[in-house]
Amino acid sequence: SQELEQSPQSLIVQEGKNLTINCTSSKTLYGLYWYKQKYGEGLIFLMMLQKGGEEKSHEKITAKLDEKKQQSSLHITASQPSHAGIYLCGADRTSNAGGTSYGKLTFGQGTILTVHP
Amino acid sequence: DAGVTQSPTHLIKTRGQQVTLRCSPKSGHDTVSWYQQALGQGPQFIFQYYEEEERQRGNFPDRFSGHQFPNYSSELNVNALLLGDSALYLCASSLLGKPNTEAFFGQGTRLTVV
Known part of the structure; x- marks a missing residue:
């Protein structure tokens, strides 16, 4: 099974x-x-979360890391095309509780979002 | 400030050939990581270079090798190409061992093996 499971898939x-x-x-x-990520292109950094309960927002996108630090959610308000x-x-599996990152990321399988005008 | 740049953007190779992909990290970053992303999947970690040495490696065969230069840029080499090596290859740069560091990705190199 995947270390990181994303839902929904699309x-x-x-x-x-x-x-x-x-x-x-x-x-x-x-x-x-x-x-x-746009299809076939590179990854655009949105947000990074480290502390349980942490919440960050950028424009209409908000991400949270739950208190137990085993789940994160990404919320988009008033979606646009x-x-x-x-x-x-x-997830940076090589980072520690002190927030030091060693840059080895394990990814989920991705969620494909389509927004109809 | 230039972000992470990769070259070439697209490449077509024949089975058995060798390929070299290049990456220049974001200014101020000292660590380069390489990922392979197959169609419909998330990126898979190949290896990471810091101080011109391979520091971490994912579950990839020895056909995949790399190098980091004194200016922090990096190359990914793949020998004896297989059809299954066709993928988007992504380079990410970061600052090793720094709190709250962010990993920035390049646009990727699309490799097609025929």
Whole structure:
């Protein structure tokens, strides 16, 4: 089984709707990254979470790391066609509770988001 | 500030050939990691270079090798190419061992093996 499970695997929404993507880990998360990817292109960094209960926002995207640090969610408010793409969560399995990162990321399988105008 | 740059963007090779991919990290970063992303999958960690040495390695055969230069740029070499090596190869740069560091990715090199 995957170390990081993302759900749903794909999501189709109407423009203006809110949506949530989940990332569940089988191990404690000390460094959790969210990236967005357009098909066949590189990964665009969205946010990094390290502390249990931490929440970060950028424009209409909010990411949270739960208190037990084994699940993260990405929430998009009032979705737009520009939000369409593949969302990937990545865990730095080599980081520690002190927040030091060693840059070896394990990724979920991705969530494909389609936003219809 | 230039981000992570990779070259070439696309490449077509024949089975059995060898290929070299290149990556220049983001300014100020000292660590380069390489990932392979097959179609429909998340990226898989290949290896990481820091101070011109391989520091960590994923579950990839020895056909995959790399190098890091004094200016922190890096190369990924794949020998004896197989059809299954067709993928998007991504390079990521970061600062090793620093709290709250972020990993930034390049646009990738699309390798097709025929």
